[in-house]
Amino acid sequence: xxxxxxxxxxxxxxxxxxxxxxxxxxxxxxxxxxxxxxxxxxxxxxxxxxxxxxxxxxxxxxxxxxxxxxxxxxxxxxxxxxxxxxxxxxxxxxxxxxxxxxxxxxxxxxxxxxxxxxxxxxxxx
Numbered sequence: 001x002x003x004x005x006x007x008x009x010x011x012x013x014x015x016x017x018x019x020x021x022x023x024x025x026x027x028x029x030x031x032x033x034x035x036x037x038x039x040x041x042x043x044x045x046x047x048x049x050x051x052x053x054x055x056x057x058x059x060x061x062x063x064x065x066x067x068x069x070x071x072x073x074x075x076x077x078x079x080x081x082x083x084x085x086x087x088x089x090x091x092x093x094x095x096x097x098x099x100x101x102x103x104x105x106x107x108x109x110x111x112x113x114x115x116x117x118x119x120x121x122x123x124x125x
Contacts, residue, residue: 002026002114004095009119012085020080020119022095029076032097036069036080037109039118040091049080050103060106063089085123092118 008020020036028034033052039045048060049069057069068081078095094115 002028004028004114004116006093006095006116006119009093009121011122011124013125014086014123016085016123017081017083018085018121020082020093020095020121022078022080022116024076024078024095028097029071029073029078032099033101033103034071034078034095035098035103036067036078037094037096038089038091038121039094040088043091045094045109046107047098047103047105047109050098050105051078052098058103058105062106082121085121087123090121090123092120094118 003025005023008018012018033050035047035050037045037047048063049067050058051069051071059067066084070079096112099110
């Protein structure tokens with residue numbers, strides 16, 4: 001059974017940093033490339049970062065150069081290091097699999113059957 005548990009969100013000032021974690025179970029981590037998605041209030045959930053099983057990473061233009069996605073195969077965990085945060089980064093962040101190749105960065109997330117609870121990131125002065 002797939003489980004995705006995101007954590008690490010919180011309140012940050014503009015220019016600050018946060019590190020998100022996503023613990024996975026159910027083999028999703030080992031079968032699929034993984035990604036971080038976010039959903040801001042009133043907007044669609046979008047893919048912002050992806051990492052393949054070969055550790056190749058890709059980013060949406062809105063976060064490129066500021067966010068870093070990584071994975072720990074021993075822990076079945078995906079991370080998102082977020083630096084130089086902006087108010088427009090405020091959203092609920094989720095991790096999930098990637099099924100479109102190449103990844104549809106910056107586009108609406110597919111309607112997967114399962115999503116974790118997400119973790120809220122708020123960037124405000």
